[in-house]
Amino acid sequence: MWQDQPLRIAGRPVANWLNSVAADLTARVLAGLVDELPIYRALPREEVNGEIAAIIQYNMELFATLVRERRDAFDSELVEQRNSAARRAEEGVPLDAILHAYHAGIGAASKELFEGAGPEDMDDVQVVMGMVLDYLRRLTIAVSAAYLEERQIMDSQENSGRRSLMSALVSGEPVDAVVRRTGLRVAPHYLALSLAIDETSDERGYGVSGTVAGRRKLRRLQAELDRITGEPALTVVDSSGGTALIPCPSSPPDWEELRQMIDQARVVVGADLRVAGAVATPDNVPAAVHETSEIIALVARSGRGPGLYRLADVLLEYQLSRPSPAHVELARLLEPLAAKPELMQTLEAYVASGLNRRATAATLHVHANTVDYRMRRVFELTGLNPSDPADLPQVGAALVAKRALGRPARA
Known part of the structure; x- marks a missing residue:
């Protein structure tokens, strides 16, 4: 029968x-989107050439299947498009820009397909045109519904309740009213995390929307935090850092395993993470958050690398950074270096490297002999020799005190 003919x-x-032309048409549609709509120029390259390209090509190949089988799309065949629309909603991409991409893809294919049609093709042209219009109708409905649903979820009572619970826990206010209103449960313990997050390459990229790239980064981070105990993390985090409370069992977490999970999160997020952690009961969450925020600030001042830190990892520096009359006197030990920043920089790098002159030289991009010369000058000016075990504790304490004060002490 004629219906059986392609x-x-x-x-x-x-x-x-x-x-046969789906991949080539996808590349041309993407180029057109980037040229016509600023939002696509602002999106990260990895997203445009990855997920968005894949969904455009998937649409063309799906439509080819529908034409071959002369049928309408099943709801199950539009799941990828709905999921993609939900992710764009999270990132703040406008709905009209999303629909434009789908229409542009089908439109580009239709234009080329119908361009060579002759009178003898009119019956098939009418059938295909009807299928195009029906597919775009179904696609527009599915994508719009998924997008709007995700936006509603983002502003839902559950999310509002989580924010309320987070606020109550961190401020030390009673949580009973929040629990009654939202139905959320309070965990017996929380893993309190303070985070400092570096920029991704997308956020630094020329012509890339930092807002969209930042949202993508935070979405990946949220997923990794949720994986830590399998419970949704309560977060107040922006693209540079913030605070997270992760429900955890009564026993303390395996800190080595947690360290590995944070390292894995760095890879997934695509940015360096410095994280300070402590476990607390709900009543002690405010103290834990205060402690971890101080630890993360100390880690940042001391120039430590990415990773997970606990109080046990920075005990001496933490104690030395507490307000004390000795701070000024300790910092004053390094006062002779105030006008010589290259000496101070070298001293800090030398101590951080474990007194390794070659590692210090590599860090500063100077010759090892230059490091030796500068350390001699430090000794001459301050009377402290960092290489001498008797002087090293004072040098380390003076550096911590100087960082705590934020500036060289002056008489």
């Missing part, structure tokens, strides 16, 4: 032709 236009079986 639809053909300009001598080409429509379904086979669509499959």
Whole structure:
């Protein structure tokens, strides 16, 4: 019967032709989107060339299947498009820009497909045109519904309740009213995390929207935090850092395993993370958050690398950074270096490297002999020799005190 014959236009079986040119058409559609709509120019390259390209090509190949089988799309075949729309909603991409991409893809394919049609093709052209319009109708409905649903979820009572619970826990206010209103439960313990987050390459990229790239980063981070105990993390985090409370069992976490999970999160997020952690009961959350925020500030001042830190990892520096009359006197030991920043920089790098002159030289991009010369000058000016075990504790304490004060002490 004629229905069993493949639809053909300009001598080409429509379904086979669509499959053969899907990749090429996808590249051209993407180029057009980037050229026509600023939002696509601002998106990270990895997103445009990855997920968005994949969904455009998937649409063309799906439509080829529908033409071959002469049927409408099943709801299950539009799941990828709905999921993609939900992710764009999270990132703040406008709905009209999303729909434009889908229409541009089908439109580009249709234009080329119908261009060579002759009078003998009119029956098949009418069938394919009807399928195009029906597919775009179904696609527009599915994508719009998923997008709007995600936006509603983002502002839902559950999210509002989590924010309220987070606020109550961190401020030390009673949580009973929040629990009654939202139905959320309070965990027996929370892993309190303070985070400092570096920029991703996308956020630094020329012409890339930092807002969209930052949202993508935070979405990946949220997923990794949720994985730590399998419970949704309560977070107040922006693209540079913030605070997270992760429900955890009564026993303390395996800190080595947690360290590995933070390292894995760095890879997934695509940015360096410095994280300070402590476990607390709900009543002690405010103290834990205060402690971890001080630890993360200390880690930042001391120039430590990315990773997970606990109080046990910075005990001496933490104690030395507490307000004390000795701070000024300790910092004053390094006062002779105030006008010589290259000496101070070298001293800090030398101590941080474990007194390794070659590692210090590599860090500062100078010759090892330059490090030796500068350390001699430090000794001459301050009377402290960092290489001498008797002087090293005072040098370390003076550096911590100087960082705590934020500036060289003056008489």
